[in-house]
Amino acid sequence: MKYVQPLHIPALYCPIPLRQPHSQTDCIQQRSLEWISGFEVADAATLTSPQWATVPRVACWMLPWADQDRLQVYADWVCFTMIDDSFDGDQSGPSDPGALAVLGSHLIRVAQCPDSDLLPGYGWANVLRDIMARLARLGATSAQLTCLVEATRAFVLGVTWEAACHRKTEMPTIDDYALMRLNSGGMLTYAALYPMLEGYELTQQEIHASSVRALTEMAATLSSWDNDFFSHFRERSENPRPINLIEVFASAHGCSSQQAVGLALNLRDKVMSRYLRLGEQVRADASENLRRYLTGLDQMIRGNIDFSMGTERYANPYNGDPAEVPWATFPRYTTDTPSNDDPEPPPLPSITWWWKDRL
Template identity: 35%
Template sequence: METELTVPPIFSPLRPAIHPRHADIDVQTAAWAETFRIGSEELRGKLVTQEIGIFSARILPEGREEVVSLLADFVLWLFGVDDGHCEEGELGHRPGDLAGLLHRLIRVAQNPEAPMMRGDPLAAGLRDLRTRVDRYGTAGQAARWVDALREYFFSVVWEAAHRRAGTVPDLNDYTLMRLYDGATSVVLPMLEMAYGYELQPHERDRTAVRAAAEMASFIITWDNDIFSHHKERRSAGYYLNVLRVLEQDGLSTKEALNAAITQRDRVMCLYMRLTEQLSAEGSPQLRQYLSSLSSFIRGAQDWGISSVRYTTPDDPAGLPPAFRETPTDDRHEPLGIPAVAWWWELVPAPCERFAGRRPVEQTV
């Protein structure tokens, strides 16, 4: 199998944006990590160089600065859990013990006043995050944030079971897991907090709106797998990545890359059609929510090709400097993944929306 891989410019019809205070937010997040001693000193030293504050500023380009900073700190905290315990730590190979730790952290998130894990830096950071979630969000948003955190924890325990066994899941199971272990759903309540509204249940819980959020998660995590493959493949331990899953079906690494790009392009096209449909009939709050989902997708893309977390300067990854405006595949056909096949039932088959358009590369 090939070991060197150059990722071509990928399709993104979404426009980049960034919060004007992005540099200050990034500095503040580095200081927050030091204050709460998130992760080991070595891990923390890496995380504070990865422009996580700038990532948050791309997700919420016009949001309240306090919530942009909250999101940045939370993403860094998540990396402290994921890198420190799940992927690189010993607990990442002991799903039972990992589940125990994560359940204790969930209790801290639910009830910060609980007298437990008092000397643990991750718990201290989580208490601070919960306090700020309560300050800038509603009780309902705080509850959904905790619920989504539980979903994320459940998925990384599932991943740890594969890591312990050295197995690779099939594409359907991996897709379902990736909707949660990318921690995208935990960010969703903060999309609302940042703009000072709460999406009402009759809109947020609609099947089509939930599908839009899942499609955004799929695109973000597939892009992340594509951009992080170079870093992950060269790590000393076990890793899970869609390219590796596709290789299990007999594809070469290059063929797996092309297949993953095709999959995310088709979902991106479907996402654009669905969000256009929902925006036309939804409330101003729903339109803002959908706009924030798109900013989340594009922000993750821009950060993915620019952060040292994935460019790995000491061993440069072959990442693209720009994006293209046309998909490699815009067919209105399900991907053959049962867990998400129902998405295509929500949107009428389109006209050839992208036919005849010439590829135009975009810079970040």
């Protein structure tokens, strides 16, 4: 068997302070895996592989201060976002993009109406139905659930678009990918869960403020792009030309994947620099609840990096001993020095509004 070799991924720029994961991470992971196994969305071998078994742990890095029962819901939701593999990666979903759109529309309706009889035999729909009911029992308000439904709509739309590109073996432009990945990474849904799982509520004015929307989008995008750096080796082991930020840059610039790493990091650090500057401005006049939300966004970015640096999900795609198969190794630290802190916006129409003077 011919093995793909991992790229060199340097330390990521992230001056957000490190927090240790939740003290009950092992227990939460085990409970999530036992729970998801009851819906028959994957076989036992898949669920026990490093690529799947470690997935719930990221929630414990992203929300380490949460009550354990509420954090369990977050970890289970992370498992739900693995549906993107059935839409795309493992090819078990419909092969026609039109059929994917129909399935996605039904899933969104299940999120809106968990008591409906839609997709009764589809395991992922039942996973979604179960979590939505649990969130309601935890006291999530109708406004909070609506925010989650809308974020889920964006997620389903994004993974459908990405699956269509894969099936056509078509590499998107950098700007198209920025918009696609904002949605397909599922991070907007993670952000929507913070208020309901921590037991606070933002006002409608806060939720819809352009500055808060921009920070939410940037945090979701940064987390998804960071996944692209860490998951590139795993994706290349499954697909010689994955749709990934690195490969999008390589295609756009006609360069090697390793050369594209630096180009992609340059854009990523520009966004991180803007996120940090705008976050500091918004915090100056923020309410206590909004400050809690912004802290959650910070931890979503930082916790995702800390999880990704040490998980076998990204290091060991061949599920083998490092003496026998290639493993990826990542720096176990971040850097406080950006590769690009230029305050000017990039020439990408889908995201330039994040740099508007009046947000």
